[in-house]
Amino acid sequence: xxxxxxxxxxxxxxxxxxxxxxxxxxxxxxxxxxxxxxxxxxxxxxxxxxxxxxxxxxxxxxxxxxxxxxxxxxxxxxxxxxxxxxxxxxxxxxxxxxxxxxxxxxxxxxxxxxxxxxxxxxxxxxxxxxxxxxxxxxxxxxxxxxxxxxxxxxxxxxxxxxxxxxxxxxxxxxxxxxxxxxxxxxxxxxxxxxxxxxxxxxxxxxxxxxxxxxxxxxxxxxxxxxxxxxxxxxxxxxxxxxxxxxxxxxxxxxxxxxxxxxxxxxxxxxxxxxxxxxxxxxxxxxxxxxxxxxxxxxxxxxxxxxxxxxxxxxxxxxxxxxxxxxxxxxxxxxxxxxxxxxxxxxxxxxxxxxxxxxxxxxxxxxxxxxxxxxxxxxxxxxxxxxxxxxxxxxxxxxxxxxxxxxxxxxxxxxxxxxxxxxxxxxxxxxxxxxxxxxxxxxxxxxxxxxxxxxxxxxx
Amino acid sequence: xxxxxxxxxxxxxxxxxxxxxxxxxxxxxxxxxxxxxxxxxxxxxxxxxxxxxxxxxxxxxxxxxxxxxxxxxxxxxxxxxxxxxxxxxxxxxxxxxxxxxxxxxxxxxxxxxxxxxxxxxxxxxxxxxxxxxxxxxxxxxxxxxxxxxxxxxxxxxxxxxxxxxxxxxxxxxxxxxxxxxxxxxxxxxxxxxxxxxxxxxxxxxxxxxxxxxxxxxxxxxxxxxxxxxxxxxxxxxxxxxxxxxxxxxxxxxxxxxxxxxxxxxxxxxxxxxxxxxx
Ligand SMILES: Nc1ncnc2c1ncn2[C@@H]1O[C@H](COP(=O)(O)OP(=O)(O)OP(=O)(O)O)[C@@H](O)[C@H]1O
Ligand SMILES: [Mg+2]
Numbered sequence: 001x002x003x004x005x006x007x008x009x010x011x012x013x014x015x016x017x018x019x020x021x022x023x024x025x026x027x028x029x030x031x032x033x034x035x036x037x038x039x040x041x042x043x044x045x046x047x048x049x050x051x052x053x054x055x056x057x058x059x060x061x062x063x064x065x066x067x068x069x070x071x072x073x074x075x076x077x078x079x080x081x082x083x084x085x086x087x088x089x090x091x092x093x094x095x096x097x098x099x100x101x102x103x104x105x106x107x108x109x110x111x112x113x114x115x116x117x118x119x120x121x122x123x124x125x126x127x128x129x130x131x132x133x134x135x136x137x138x139x140x141x142x143x144x145x146x147x148x149x150x151x152x153x154x155x156x157x158x159x160x161x162x163x164x165x166x167x168x169x170x171x172x173x174x175x176x177x178x179x180x181x182x183x184x185x186x187x188x189x190x191x192x193x194x195x196x197x198x199x200x201x202x203x204x205x206x207x208x209x210x211x212x213x214x215x216x217x218x219x220x221x222x223x224x225x226x227x228x229x230x231x232x233x234x235x236x237x238x239x240x241x242x243x244x245x246x247x248x249x250x251x252x253x254x255x256x257x258x259x260x261x262x263x264x265x266x267x268x269x270x271x272x273x274x275x276x277x278x279x280x281x282x283x284x285x286x287x288x289x290x291x292x293x294x295x296x297x298x299x300x301x302x303x304x305x306x307x308x309x310x311x312x313x314x315x316x317x318x319x320x321x322x323x324x325x326x327x328x329x330x331x332x333x334x335x336x337x338x339x340x341x342x343x344x345x346x347x348x349x350x351x352x353x354x355x356x357x358x359x360x361x362x363x364x365x366x367x368x369x370x371x372x373x374x375x376x377x378x379x380x381x382x383x384x385x386x387x388x389x390x391x392x393x394x395x396x397x398x399x400x401x402x403x404x405x406x407x408x409x410x411x412x413x414x415x416x417x418x419x420x421x422x423x424x425x426x427x428x429x430x431x432x433x434x435x436x437x438x439x440x441x442x443x444x445x446x447x448x449x450x451x452x453x454x455x456x457x458x459x
Numbered sequence: 460x461x462x463x464x465x466x467x468x469x470x471x472x473x474x475x476x477x478x479x480x481x482x483x484x485x486x487x488x489x490x491x492x493x494x495x496x497x498x499x500x501x502x503x504x505x506x507x508x509x510x511x512x513x514x515x516x517x518x519x520x521x522x523x524x525x526x527x528x529x530x531x532x533x534x535x536x537x538x539x540x541x542x543x544x545x546x547x548x549x550x551x552x553x554x555x556x557x558x559x560x561x562x563x564x565x566x567x568x569x570x571x572x573x574x575x576x577x578x579x580x581x582x583x584x585x586x587x588x589x590x591x592x593x594x595x596x597x598x599x600x601x602x603x604x605x606x607x608x609x610x611x612x613x614x615x616x617x618x619x620x621x622x623x624x625x626x627x628x629x630x631x632x633x634x635x636x637x638x639x640x641x642x643x644x645x646x647x648x649x650x651x652x653x654x655x656x657x658x659x660x661x662x663x664x665x666x667x668x669x670x671x672x673x674x675x676x677x678x679x680x681x682x683x684x685x686x687x688x689x690x691x692x693x694x695x696x697x698x699x700x701x702x703x704x705x706x707x708x709x710x711x712x713x714x715x716x717x718x719x720x721x722x723x724x725x726x727x728x729x730x731x732x733x734x735x736x737x
Contacts, residue, residue: 347647
């Protein structure tokens with residue numbers, strides 16, 4: 001209700017401001033030599049911006065300080081003797097009950113008289129304060145509108161000012177994304193540094209044993225935090241995944257972009273892309289329930305000991321998950337290769353496959369390698385499939401048919417259950433996260449650089 | 460085979476140039492087309508084009524932009540196959556064999572009919588590799604030195620060798636527009652096609668480079684069949700023995716170049732040559 005009123009007031013004010021700015025600019029522009037610098041629409045927009053700023057300021061301040069003011073009002077409504085007799089927790093509870101009474105939701109049990117009274121008072125207070133805020137906002141807005149109206153002259157560079165505001169808005173939005181990234185990285189970094197006060201970086205990065213004993217007391221008994229087994233597991237699973245996904249994905253991209261009839265392509269491509277939309281947890285239990293037993297069945301048949309949950313199972317299913325990623329990206333890249341190159345090759349009497357192997361693939365190679373790198377970073381960061389299907393066994397083993405564990409799985413393990421972020425057992429997650437982030441960052445940057453080089457070649 | 464003789468009116472009108480016409484009409488017909496229509500989707504781009512291209516001569520296609528010259532050229536080596544929605548009807552023969560016969564090997568056809576495209580399209584490979592590409596896939600060179608030989612002679616013929624001899628191993632896409640055009644010509648002649656289709660091969664060239672290419676065309680004519688699309692009347696007059704004038708997708712008039720330029724039958728042809736349509 002309140003927010004509806006606010007929105008309505010705001011809309012009316014902005015509409016009015018636009019209208020005033022628009023018509024005022026037309027009025028001042030009469031006379032032969034008084035050409036407007038900017039179109040009336042810009043004057044209108046500028047006036048609306050002038051109004052928006054103070055209104056938003058008032059509303060923002062209220063959103064920021066309103067709750068605090070209300071709280072202290074509620075406290076002042078609780079009789080002093082009652083307040084003195086209550087524990088802090090009980091006091092909070094009473095305040096919550098008063099708020100509920102004021103909003104008319106009702107409370108559990110019979111409200112005490114002081115609660116009822118305070119509730120009524122709060123209700124009035126809320127109404128009045130809301131009216132004051134709205135009136136203040138609207139009043140300031142109208143004042144701003146007058147100021148804006150007076151500024152309007154034919155020479156006013158309204159267009160440039162509006163553009164500057166739009167520009168600032170866009171910058172602010174991208175700043176949000178960048179600041180978030182920086183914030184995440186910085187917090188990862190600080191927590192990781194805290195972890196390294198427990199375990200030396202050398203032991204972490206070069207240790208070959210992973211055995212973080214969970215000590216319930218939180219003192220002593222730190223255990224071993226060697227990254228190598230996890231890193232090896234990650235690399236092995238990612239490698240198996242790429243081994244599956246690269247040939248299949250690339251071949252299907254070549255088929256789609258070079259051989260398939262456009263009508264076929266336009267139906268097949270979306271279907272392949274649906275594969276990318278399947279939640280990874282679904283792939284995970286597909287791996288656990290179907291692929292794992294199937295692989296170990298094959299193993300039995302040929303006399304090999306293949307475990308149902310293993311690096312191979314996880315890698316295979318992850319590869320299937322990545323196929324659409326590679327095929328769709330590569331397809332786009334292959335289709336970006338100018339048709340004139342293909343024609344040039346065909347015109348010399350080259351076959352289709354010669355053209356693809358010797359002209360189109362080399363021309364698209366940087367872009368395709370970029371796609372591969374993006375896919376690898378996807379594989380490295382993938383969690384659900386490995387949690388379910390890799391067997392969770394952080395031991396350094398070369399055999400891909402044995403269970404293994406990855407960095408992501410270990411992060412999950414370290415953070416599930418009771419965690420207090422005081423000991424290395426949970427802090428290690430940040431160090432692992434940082435490692436993972438660094439790996440994918442390097443891969444992504446490499447991919448971007450390569451893809452950019454490819455773009456420059458043709459555009 | 461006797462199609463040219465069938466076009467009686469040409470021969471009659473050019474009695475004074477009888478010698479020339481005779482030599483042309485004596486020539487074997489390399490490519491002969493009958494009632495060729497081309498459709499791009501619903502839109503028809505060519506209407507019933509019938510023409511004979513004589514062996515060991517230069518035939519030029521002229522006509523205003525968008526009249527279908529490139530389209531017709533692409534029909535001859537079936538490059539229209541690669542265009543989505545393009546459809547060709549009618550009959551096109553190369554040495555009496557139907558080019559659109561389903562049993563025909565398109566790859567072989569295109570190695571016999573080379574093409575220089577309207578827009579230069581060098582591969583993103585080195586200058587050397589651009590030219591060596593064709594000879595390699597057709598196994599024309601037995602050794603590295605054979606290949607070098609082919610590359611150098613092709614570049615020489617296209618008048619490009621002197622300019623690029625120090626940068627044979629730099630990307631062909633780094634050359635200037637006109638150099639790329641000559642690179643594409645060199646690339647086409649390196650595979651030694653019997654028929655060469657050239658779509659405005661001199662559009663980006665200065666008069667000197669143009670002269671080199673025209674010399675090349677004249678030289679190639681001794682052994683090959685050449686079709687050239689050009690917007691330059693002077694060029695058509697200089698290099699070709701036979702000229703065909705297209706307008707709005709129709710073949711308006713064809714005949715010995717001398718006759719087309721001195722004594723055209725159709726008013727449209729005359730207007731175009733005099734620069735009144737275009
Ligand atoms: N790929 C295509 N798809 C659809 N229409 C096309 C295509 N290529 C050419 N056309 C159309 O066919 C007609 C003939 O085009 P074409 O390229 O053969 O002209 P042109 O005589 O070579 O012209 P120019 O001298 O400008 O090169 C034009 O109307 C053109 O718009
Ligand atoms: Mg053309």
